[in-house]
Amino acid sequence: MNIDGQAWRTIWLEPDGRSVGVIDQTQLPHRFTTRTLSSCGQAADAIRTMVVRGAPLIGVTGAYGLMLALQADPGDGALAAAFEQLDATRPTAINLRWALERVRDRVAPLPPAQRAEAAKREAALIADDDVAMCEAIGDHGLTLFQQLAAARPAARQEQPFHVLTHCNAGWLATVDWGTALAPVYKAHRAGLNIHVWVDETRPRNQGASLTAFELGREGVPHTVIVDNAGGHLMQHGQVDAVIVGTDRTTRTGDVCNKIGTYLKALAAHDNGVPFYVALPASTIDWSVADGVAEIPIEARSASEVTQIQGALVELDRPVAQAMLGSMATVQLSPNGSAGFNPAFDVTPARLVSALITERGVCEASEAGLQGLYNGA
Amino acid sequence: MNIDGQAWRTIWLEPDGRSVGVIDQTQLPHRFTTRTLSSCGQAADAIRTMVVRGAPLIGVTGAYGLMLALQADPGDGALAAAFEQLDATRPTAINLRWALERVRDRVAPLPPAQRAEAAKREAALIADDDVAMCEAIGDHGLTLFQQLAAARPAARQEQPFHVLTHCNAGWLATVDWGTALAPVYKAHRAGLNIHVWVDETRPRNQGASLTAFELGREGVPHTVIVDNAGGHLMQHGQVDAVIVGTDRTTRTGDVCNKIGTYLKALAAHDNGVPFYVALPASTIDWSVADGVAEIPIEARSASEVTQIQGALVELDRPVAQAMLGSMATVQLSPNGSAGFNPAFDVTPARLVSALITERGVCEASEAGLQGLYNGA
Numbered sequence: 052m053n054i055d056g057q058a059w060r061t062i063w064l065e066p067d068g069r070s071v072g073v074i075d076q077t078q079l080p081h082r083f084t085t086r087t088l089s090s091c092g093q094a095a096d097a098i099r100t101m102v103v104r105g106a107p108l109i110g111v112t113g114a115y116g117l118m119l120a121l122q123a124d125p126g127d128g129a130l131a132a133a134f135e136q137l138d139a140t141r142p143t144a145i146n147l148r149w150a151l152e153r154v155r156d157r158v159a160p161l162p163p164a165q166r167a168e169a170a171k172r173e174a175a176l177i178a179d180d181d182v183a184m185c186e187a188i189g190d191h192g193l194t195l196f197q198q199l200a201a202a203r204p205a206a207r208q209e210q211p212f213h214v215l216t217h218c219n220a221g222w223l224a225t226v227d228w229g230t231a232l233a234p235v236y237k238a239h240r241a242g243l244n245i246h247v248w249v250d251e252t253r254p255r256n257q258g259a260s261l262t263a264f265e266l267g268r269e270g271v272p273h274t275v276i277v278d279n280a281g282g283h284l285m286q287h288g289q290v291d292a293v294i295v296g297t298d299r300t301t302r303t304g305d306v307c308n309k310i311g312t313y314l315k316a317l318a319a320h321d322n323g324v325p326f327y328v329a330l331p332a333s334t335i336d337w338s339v340a341d342g343v344a345e346i347p348i349e350a351r352s353a354s355e356v357t358q359i360q361g362a363l364v365e366l367d368r369p370v371a372q373a374m375l376g377s378m379a380t381v382q383l384s385p386n387g388s389a390g391f392n393p394a395f396d397v398t399p400a401r402l403v404s405a406l407i408t409e410r411g412v413c414e415a416s417e418a419g420l421q422g423l424y425n426g427a
Numbered sequence: 428m429n430i431d432g433q434a435w436r437t438i439w440l441e442p443d444g445r446s447v448g449v450i451d452q453t454q455l456p457h458r459f460t461t462r463t464l465s466s467c468g469q470a471a472d473a474i475r476t477m478v479v480r481g482a483p484l485i486g487v488t489g490a491y492g493l494m495l496a497l498q499a500d501p502g503d504g505a506l507a508a509a510f511e512q513l514d515a516t517r518p519t520a521i522n523l524r525w526a527l528e529r530v531r532d533r534v535a536p537l538p539p540a541q542r543a544e545a546a547k548r549e550a551a552l553i554a555d556d557d558v559a560m561c562e563a564i565g566d567h568g569l570t571l572f573q574q575l576a577a578a579r580p581a582a583r584q585e586q587p588f589h590v591l592t593h594c595n596a597g598w599l600a601t602v603d604w605g606t607a608l609a610p611v612y613k614a615h616r617a618g619l620n621i622h623v624w625v626d627e628t629r630p631r632n633q634g635a636s637l638t639a640f641e642l643g644r645e646g647v648p649h650t651v652i653v654d655n656a657g658g659h660l661m662q663h664g665q666v667d668a669v670i671v672g673t674d675r676t677t678r679t680g681d682v683c684n685k686i687g688t689y690l691k692a693l694a695a696h697d698n699g700v701p702f703y704v705a706l707p708a709s710t711i712d713w714s715v716a717d718g719v720a721e722i723p724i725e726a727r728s729a730s731e732v733t734q735i736q737g738a739l740v741e742l743d744r745p746v747a748q749a750m751l752g753s754m755a756t757v758q759l760s761p762n763g764s765a766g767f768n769p770a771f772d773v774t775p776a777r778l779v780s781a782l783i784t785e786r787g788v789c790e791a792s793e794a795g796l797q798g799l800y801n802g803a
Contacts, residue, residue, distance in 0.1 A: 080761035249764075251732065253629060253653040256759055259733070263764040275766045277629040277732055278655050279687025283772035286689070286719050311655025313662070317693040343662050356627065356653055357635070361757025363742065364734055368753050377744050379757050381737025383627065384635040385456035385643050390651045391624075396659035 052222045052229075052236060054083065054268040060227050061108050062115065062178065068171070069122055071115045075102050076223060080264035081362040081378065088112075091120035091133045098140040098147070105224025106298065107181045107331070110150030113137045114174035117154045121170050125163035130155065145299070146333060150177055178226045184331045185228035187409040192234020192294070192329060193241060195405070195412060199292055199325065200243060211246035211272065212238070213291045215281055218250070218309035219257035220296025220329065221265040230329040231296040232265065234407065239271045247273040248284060252309060254355040254392060278311050282318035293319045294327045294407075300335045304400030304415030305342025310393055316402035325404040328415070332408060332424060340417075342397040353390030358382050428598045428605075428612060430459065430644040436603050437484050438491065438554065444547065445498055447491045451478050452599060456640035457738040457754065464488075467496035467509045474516040474523070481600025482674065483557045483707070486526030489513045490550035493530045497546050501539035506531065521675075522709060526553055554602045560707045561604035563785040568610025568670070568705060569617060571781070571788060575668055575701065576619060587622035587648065588614070589667045591657055594626070594685035595633035596672025596705065597641040606705040607672040608641065610783065615647045623649040624660060628685060630731040630768060654687050658694035669695045670703045670783075676711045680776030680791030681718025686769055692778035701780040704791070708784060708800060716793075718773035729766030734758050 052059065063072045070089040077100065078084050086102060088094045094116030097103050103112045120133030134151055141147055157173045158166040200212040220231035228236060238245045247266055252258035259275050266273040276284070284290050293315055299307040306312070306328045319326040339345045363370075363379040384390065403415035413419035428435065439448050446465040453476065454460050462478060464470045470492030473479050479488045496509030510527055517523055533549045534542040576588040596607035604612060614621045623642055628634035635651050642649040652660070660666050669691055675683040682688065682704045695702040715721045739746075739755040760766065779791035789795035 080764075081758065248767075251629070251759065253627070253655060259760040259764075263760045267761050267764050273764065275732055275760045275764050277686065277768070278653070279629060279685075279690065279772075280767070280769055282689040282693065283686060283724065283769050286773070309655075310653065310659060313658040314655065314690040314694060317658065317697055318690060321693055348659065356651055358740055359735060359737065359757070359759070361735065361759045364756040364758050366739065366750065366753050366755050368750070370750070374742065374744070374746070377742050379742050379755055380740040381735070381755050381757055382457065382740050383632055383735070383737045384639045384651045388456075388625075388635075388639040388643050388649065388651050391656070392653070393656055393659050396655075397662070 052227060052265065052269050060178070061223055062103065062111050062226060064115070064171070064175065071119065073097060073103050073112065074223070076104055076261065077102055079223070080260045081376070088115070088119065090123065091116045091136060094119055095136050095140050098137070105219070106146035106334070107225040109141060110146040111174065111178045111181065111226055113147045114150045114154045114170070114177050117151065117158075118167060118170035118174050121158065121167040125166040130159065130166070149333065153177065181225055182227045184409040185225050185230060185233050188230055188329050188331065188407055189228055189233030189237040191412050192327070192407045193237035195327070195407065196234055196238045196243060196245070196292065197241070203291065211244045213246050213248060213289055215248040215284065215290045215293045215315065216250065216262060217258065217295045217312050217315055218252045219261035219265070221262055223261050223265055224296070230331065231294045232262070233329065234294065235271060236269060239269070245271065247271060248281065248290065249273050249275045250278050250281060250311070250315070251275055252311065253278055254359070256359070257309070281315050285318050285322040285324050290324050292325045292327060294329060297328050297330045297334050298395060299346060300328070300330055300406070301339040301342045301346070302335065302337045302420060303340050303417045304403060304406060304419060306398045306400070306403060306415070307342055307346045307395050308398065310396050313396040313398045316398040320402045326402060327405055327407055328403055329407045332410070335420065335424070343399065346397055348396065349394045351392045351394045353392050356390035356392050357384045357388070428603060428641065428645050436554070437479065437599055438487050438602060440491070440547070440551065447495065449473060449479050449488065450599070452480055452637065453478055455599070456636045457752065464491070464495065466499065467492045467512060470495055471512050471516050474513070481595070482522035482710070483601040485517060486522040487550065487554045487557065487602055489523045490526045490530045490546070490553050493527065494543060494546035494550050497534065497543040501542040506535065506542070525709065529553065557601055558603045560785040561601050561606060561609050564606055564705050564707065564783055565604050565609030565613040567788050568703070568783045569613035571703070571783065572610055572614045572619060572621070572668065573617070579667065587620045589622050589624060589665055591624040591660065591666045591669045591691065592626065592638060593634065593671045593688050593691055594628045595637040595641070597638055599637050599641055600672070606707065607670045608638070609705065610670065611647060612645060615645070621647065623647060624657065624666065625649050625651045626654050626657060626687070626691070627651055628687065629654055630735070632735070633685070657691050661694050661698040661700050666700050668701045668703060670705060673704050673706045673710050674771060675722060676704070676706055676782070677715040677718045678711065678713045678796060679716050679793045680779060680782060680795060682774045682776070682779055682791070683718055683722045683771050684774065686772050689772040689774045692774040696778045702778060703781055703783055704779055705783045708786070711796065711800070719775065722773055724772065725770045727768045727770045729768050732766035732768050733760045733764070
């Protein structure tokens, strides 16, 4: 995607072939900076400290982390140690383990001298596959959006096609295009008059920070709203479709995604607004049938609820001009009040209008997914 | 209610009889301070700058504002000017106008020399009436909570009775007790093992700041959550009842309340959790039948979405120790991203399990309200 007219991916091999560049997502949207990762340890740190985030991007970063490790020491011991180090950074990220195994299995049979180059090729392949998959999701979603937009009453045809999204399932979470936002970018480039309502997505505010940044830099019209506002907008006909990503999809079509997704799905259902979930096959968990009952939901630190980060705008006492714009953490609730921070929720398949995958669009059901994937 | 064991109201006449004390709510929860209002202008400022907020409290502050004006000048011109000045502070606050009219109509027929004393008595009466009304809501809600708690399966009896609330409809919004929180305080004092999930309530975070402060100082167990989390908690049986206040209730039982209330009502309905609305008769608008279609929703400043205030915890550059704890405003979204900020939404009566009023509990319907109020 573009940042002010220049094309970017979230991760790239530097020209020296021995280091990897990434966008530092901890500083967004307030500062756009990049980082160079020159060792496996730096790659692991980048994942752990969320310089990079989003399941697909974490996977690619892990793959390149193995390359960096093998460039320093291509032996079996170093390979195993690097695998361990990277795998431990985000234990619940299913995609990370998958990418690490893919690279390890590719290079382990080779003589050590060939391993680093093989890892480089494999990591690049994983990245390119991800881009292709996201772009395919974008194409399938575009068709859906075009049909929906055309089917609106004549009086609505002149208005923007309003899409609401939650969290960040954009290109910053992948290598390029994104999942839920891929159809949005495709539609914008295809000339559809699209506008995006961006849920800020407390507690980590990935919507207000990352999604709004992405859309703004690509030039897609958008408006940031609090997570509380979507239901009201849907009641008043201001949302034509909801589209979100997913961290895990059950074989029956239940969707585990960022906390609060379920509330938007309820509102969409109550107001006859289509609710779409965009996903690559890698998020489907064929072993799970009942998402609400079976998927354990990770509780993150309560401080993400009781505090928030942003760029300092003003202080209630004199402050040096140079301090303004610094990243500040502020306390929101009283000291002594506990917080609870479940990171995800599960939206039952009955509330999902359709799944948009790299293989096409299907019903959110076992039959729907089987139809596309043959129980893969 | 209590603040660390000492009983407080949100507003009181000072011993000199010529000034009024209030809690400065703009500083909560980070600093507990009071202010003395010694003139009508100071009372108007306190309302305008939200030192005091909440419809009932604004009304009482307005009433005392007229007293302060009449103490300085009891003439007809001064009375009219003070009425205008106070009425203009919050044009949509139906309660403010009602309280101002009540005091004016009481004192206008009197000789000027008697007006200030009459206004003082009337303001005190309005305050005492509000306390009595809130306490009655608390008593009716307590009965409901006790019945619900007792009806839980045996296995759940040992667990806390979990109530979820949105925004602040506590004693800080009234003179004492509150509306939605009155049953909570009554239940806690009656020995019910109660625990409150506190929606932080973006954008202004009245839950995380005011509700959490109230509950903490009174000693009621509570946990702050983001607005996104309630649906997940309800899916997992962690909420026994939802209770909220209302800014306006239609004669058919639709409820206009803080933005996001509708989403919690949908989740409660989807999970069989009772959803209660606590209200004094003064919020019922007998002229409105369809809340979603007829109630205009005020859009507040977008900066409430794109920025947030809190007490400074840390900065990403060296900062004097003395700066920590200062009230800081931070930017959350990219400069250039628009925000939209509807302040309220409407929850249709079909999602409301019951209304809890000062006259008792009724169905959220025209028949229910008529039964209690005889079309008053």
